[in-house]
Amino acid sequence: MRWGAEIVAAGRTRFALWAPDRATVALVIDGREPLPMLAHADGWFTVEADAPAGTRYLFRVAGADDVPDPASRAQSGGVHGWSVVVDPTSFRWRTDWRGRAWSEHVIQEIHVGALGGFRGVIAHLPAIADLGITAIELMPVAAFGGTRGWGYDGVLPYAPAEAYGSPDELRALVDAAHGLGLSVVLDVVYNHFGPDGNYLGSYASGFFRADIATPWGGAVAVDRPAVARYFVDNALMWLKDYRIDGLRFDAVHAIGDAGFLDEMARAIREECGDRSVHLVLENEHNDADRLGDGRYDAQWNDDFHNVLHVLLTGETSGYYGDFADRPVERLARCLGEGFIYQGEASPNGGGAVRGTPSGHLPPTAFVAFLQNHDQIGNRALGERLTVLADPARLRAATALLLLSPQIPLIFMGDEGGSETPFLFFTDFHDELADAVREGRRREFAKFEAFASEDARATIPDPNAPTTFEASRPQPGPAATAWRELYRRLLAARRTEIVPRLAGARPLGAEVVGAEAVLARWAMNDGRVLTLLFNLGNEAVAAPVADAPFFAVGEIGGAASLAAWLT
Structure with missing residues (x-):
């Protein structure tokens, strides 16, 4: 069974939902009487109906609760509203694009909302390509509660966020990027769901593991076929229906199932044929075994960032404590072998051993960065290195990043020396908004600068619209000099490296x-x-x-x- 709504003939759509906790499910199409769905083995329900693209629908579970399709391809009225039937074949692509080699990638990470939605990103693409950047990486675009957020609290992984634009506007962004020679990588979250708009647990409690806890609740039960299919098909949808060139899998250490990861990679490689599709992991475990054999192209190398942040700023609190001792030696190991932690005890992690040997891997198995959304936005005040580090030292570190054989990633605004913060922002309401605001402030109470209640009160409210608006990147006072430096560095990388x-x-x-x-x-x-x-x-x-x-x-x-x- 495949989740969601799939057009099977002109004007006809097949609907499927996995709801093993419920005895009955009905399809509710806007303006029509509910249509009972046929129950199958293992908790599946299906029905075919006259429902062309644009049809709005919901599922009525157990005759009572109306819920959106968890595999909805588009929403009308937010994550609590109507799901919408989408025809993925109707878009008229202009660019015949087969992709870029991984070794050619220089990536800029982008928050779509901060740049004005899918159309807003399109307007920025010519300047990005002109600078010498060869790929953009979109922070998650899957539908989440409200209209503002980082995207890591998504609840409908198949539906582009309505606030960013329509599915076809996302396709137009990808098409425009390809026309300029830019690859498009998408950040996807398969380790948890957000707190606002996730109805899966109400009719499919088996989607989550009661015996494995994560910071976001029970772990996703990817050992169950229906759950594994949900995520594998989602990955294939982005790569095939939207022609995305690569996926960055968020926090796979929180999935905790290497077999699922390998099966997903195998399915993607088989389905995508001769296209240049690239798969990148975020994995705190520094698991070199997932790299170097064709399953995954690379891993985000937090070690590169962490040791350079210590050297550039002198900060050693929090997880930077793991890099405070002998940082220059640790940087040498990072450049020479990839990971810094390759089986050593982590002081910040209570002495837990982290990592496996990585010196045998090619340098392109690592994505290096000086900044990204996490490393800026998870600071209380969202400061960038342009306001934390000496400019001359930052220029030298930028040159190291862009000329190193590891795959470089920059964050939007870096190329213009932006001093604009990138803050943590959400769009929650009522008790959830209070919990997020106060939780954010408690998180920083352990830092000396925010030990007092008055100091914590200066941390921006994640739910305030002004927090989001303040995070839109603006060029810094030395923007022209920074852009010229990036241009010269990237030209050297392109021709010599x-x-x-x-x-x-x-x-x-x-x-x-x-x-x-x-x-x-x-x-x-x-x-x-x-x-x-x-x-x-x-x-x-x-x-x-x-x-x-x-x-x-x-x-x-x-x-x-x-x-x-x-």
């Missing part, structure tokens, strides 16, 4: 100064890429036979990055 990157392997990295690291990689044409990165106050010896192909700052001097090929 990308053609040599597929098949590159690390040759190791070493500490060469108080805050300096030298790292090398063997490229696919036999040449060696060397990066010399120095944040220290003292100059370091630079073993450069010829002039480097790129340098930020004086070669070997403080706040500098030099890159060369031999």
Whole structure:
């Protein structure tokens, strides 16, 4: 069985719902009498009806509760409103696009709502492509409660958020990106549902595990065929119906089922054929076994961000405590081997062991970043590095990010030196709004700067519209200089690194100064890429036979990055 509404003939649609906790289900089409659905084995209910694209419908479970389709492809009236039949074949694509090689990716992460919805993102695409960025990654677009949110509290994973635009407007965004040579990656959340508008538990309690708790409630029961099918088909929908080029799977450590992950990857690889489709994990476990064999292309490398944040800002509270000791050595390990934690105990994690050996993996198995939505937005005041770090040191770190063989990711606004915060924002109401607001403030009570009640009161209310509006990225005072730096760095990456990157392997990295690291990689044409990165106050010896192909700052001097090929 496949979840949801599927057009099977002109004007005819088949509807299916898994509701094992209920004896009866009826289809309610707007303006018509309810139509009983046929009960099947294992809790499935189906019916066919005259229902062309645009038809609004609900499911009436047990003769009482009207609920939206959990696999709704579009909503009318929000996540509590009507589901809408969608024809995924009606959009007229303009661009014949087969995708980009993973090694060519330079990714910019984008929050669709902050840029004005799907149409607003389209307006930004020419400038993104002109800069030399080759891919955009959309934070989750699945329908969530209200009109403002990060997207990680979605409850209808198949339906693009109504506040962002229609399904065809999302397709138009993808088509426009492809026309400019940009890949599109989508962040998807398969480890939990949000608190507002999730009705699944009321008629399919088996969708969740009562015996495995997560920060968001019971774990999704992906060991059950109906639940696994729900998520695998969702992934395939984004890749096939919307021609998305890749998926970033949020917090797979919270799914806790490696077998499901591998089966999902296998199904995607088989279904997508010869298209260049890329799969990326977020996994706190630093599980190198999921990488390097074709199942998944890469993992977000939080270690890269965390150690550089310590070096750039001096902050060591919270999870940065895991990187406070010997940060320069840890950076060398990150550049030379990928993960920093490869089976060592994590001080911040109570001594728990984290990670597996990763030095055998290619550098492209890691997505590196200095900032992303989490690392900015999970700060109490949402500050960016432009207001936390010395500008010269930040420029050198940016050069390291964009010239490293790891796949670079930047956050929207970085390229313009934005000083605009990116705050945590939601659109909840009543008791839920109070719980989120107060929970957010309690979360930061352990930090000295927010120990007092008055200090915590300065943390923006996530539910206030002004919190969302303040998070729209604006160019910083040095925007022109930042854009020129990004343009030159990305041009160097495009001409000197990308053609040599597929098949590159690390040759190791070493500490060469108080805050300096030298790292090398063997490229696919036999040449060696060397990066010399120095944040220290003292100059370091630079073993450069010829002039480097790129340098930020004086070669070997403080706040500098030099890159060369031999």
